[in-house]
Amino acid sequence: MAAAADIRGAIRDRALAIGFDAVGFAPAALDARVAGWLAEFLAAGRHGDMGWLAAKAAWRGDPRALWPDARTVIALGLSYAPAEDPMRLLAHPDRGIVSVYAQGRDYHDVVKRKLKELARWLHASQGCEVKVFVDTAAVMEKPLAARAGIGWQGKHTNLVSRDHGSWLFLGMVYTTLELPPDAGEGDHCGSCRRCLDACPTDAFPAPYQLDARRCISYLTIEHAGPVDPALRPKLGNRIYGCDDCLAVCPWNKFAAMSAEPDFLPRAELTAPRLADLARLDDAGFRTVFSGSPVKRIGRNRFVRNVLYALGNSGDPARVADAQALLGDDDPVVRDAAGWAVEELLSRSS
Known part of the structure; x- marks a missing residue:
């Protein structure tokens, strides 16, 4: 031994x-x-x-x-x-939030x-x-x-x-090596429920249980079709993933910023303008997200997410950005564009 x-x-x-x-x-x-x-x-x-x-x-x-x-x-x-609070951009609805x-x-x-x-x-x-x-x-x-x-x-x-x-x-x-195991780590969550309370879509039916169908990470990344209209307003300006339940964990106070250079945030992804992202065609999307995990969901799903965020921005000046995609080749993008236009116009009246 x-x-x-x-x-x-x-x-x-x-x-x-x-x-x-x-x-x-x-x-x-x-x-x-x-x-x-x-x-x-x-x-x-x-x-x-x-x-x-x-x-x-x-x-x-x-x-x-x-x-x-x-x-x-x-x-x-x-x-x-x-290095920064992932939730800081929730106060800037004109910007898109890409998961850390x-x-x-x-x-x-x-x-x-x-x-x-x-x-x-x-x-x-x-x-x-x-x-x-x-x-x-x-x-x-x-x-x-x-x-x-x-x-x-x-x-x-x-x-x-x-x-x-x-x-x-x-x-x-x-x-295939037989090696001595480490002792498993005990649960140190205690009575804390900050992560559960932080979830915008109530994706946790109970502590230690997740319903992916309500999780923003699932909805913006894994789910290919239109998002349930009842959940769209809850997405806010989160356009790829969600860090809310992770970001509020008290144990993060012991975490030092990652030392891995490859994980340094790319400037264009730290606080991207929704209006700019809505204009991406397939070639532009591939260029912006080359080498990024975002690339795997494809332009159409990503722009769908951006349109939901535009609709949630509350800024009537963004109506034209959504209207420009009402004739998009992808039916899910068209649906998201129509929803965004309706949301923005309803808030301007």
């Missing part, structure tokens, strides 16, 4: 040297309760349009179902803590690059087999990270760290 402990220490040191901010070790297994929670979430339809969650549910609930040879999960966290995680370079690329560097070193030094995962595979990163002691799943269902607050990207290295 001493040798295994030494290997574990070397892995931790190497991961920190590569740039990771948190490292933990867990068995390649999850408590049966985790699979049960996922089954309940799916049975209630709370995953909305995200059919991929249900398609490989068995793999998500059991790391060895995904890779039978896995023995240890190395959980890695990379801070993306912002999407203001810099695509985290998938950044985290995977670091994971691969760690995995290559681990394979070369220990002769073990490894697989790396960042968000897109059938892996339940948050429960695994909690079991590895990086943090705990807060009442907003996201991971919370005593050192990094709610601002950690997660990556996993599955390995």
Whole structure:
């Protein structure tokens, strides 16, 4: 066991040297309760349009179902803590709010690059087999990270760290090595419910439960069609994702600004003018969001979001910006433009 402990220490040191901010070790297994929670979430339809969650549910609930040879999960966290309050732009309805995680370079690329560097070193030094995962595979990163002691799943269902607050990207290295696990992190939310109360759309049916169909991150990113008209006013000027439940977490007071250069916000995404974004055609959209996770939702869905924000701006001077898209080729964009025009005109009368 001493040798295994030494290997574990070397892995931790190497991961920190590569740039990771948190490292933990867990068995390649999850408590049966985790699979049960996922089954309940799916049975209630709370995953909305995200059919991929249900398609490989068995793999998500059991790391060895995904890779039978896995023995240890190395959980890695990379801070993306912002320098400024993500909610400051709520007071500026002429500007669009892009979630903090999407203001810099695509985290998938950044985290995977670091994971691969760690995995290559681990394979070369220990002769073990490894697989790396960042968000897109059938892996339940948050429960695994909690079991590895990086943090705990807060009442907003996201991971919370005593050192990094709610601002950690997660990556996993599955390995055939048998390594001593870390003690899991206990829940430190206490009686606090700031994240639940901050949600503009009441997306939390209860603490530790999320209904994605009401979550602004889901609605602006994963949901492809028109957003329920009853929810559109609640989107405010959030045009890609939402940080409200994360931003109000008291544990953020211990988080230092991310040291990762790739996560520095791009100037054009920190406080973009809605009027400028509404004018983007497909080529312009691809140019502005090159290398950004925003790019994956495509111009039409993004402009749909911008039009909802324009409609919520309360500025009649923006009517012409919405009217310009009433004849757009995309029916969802046309619908959003019509709604925005009606909202703006109703406020000017």
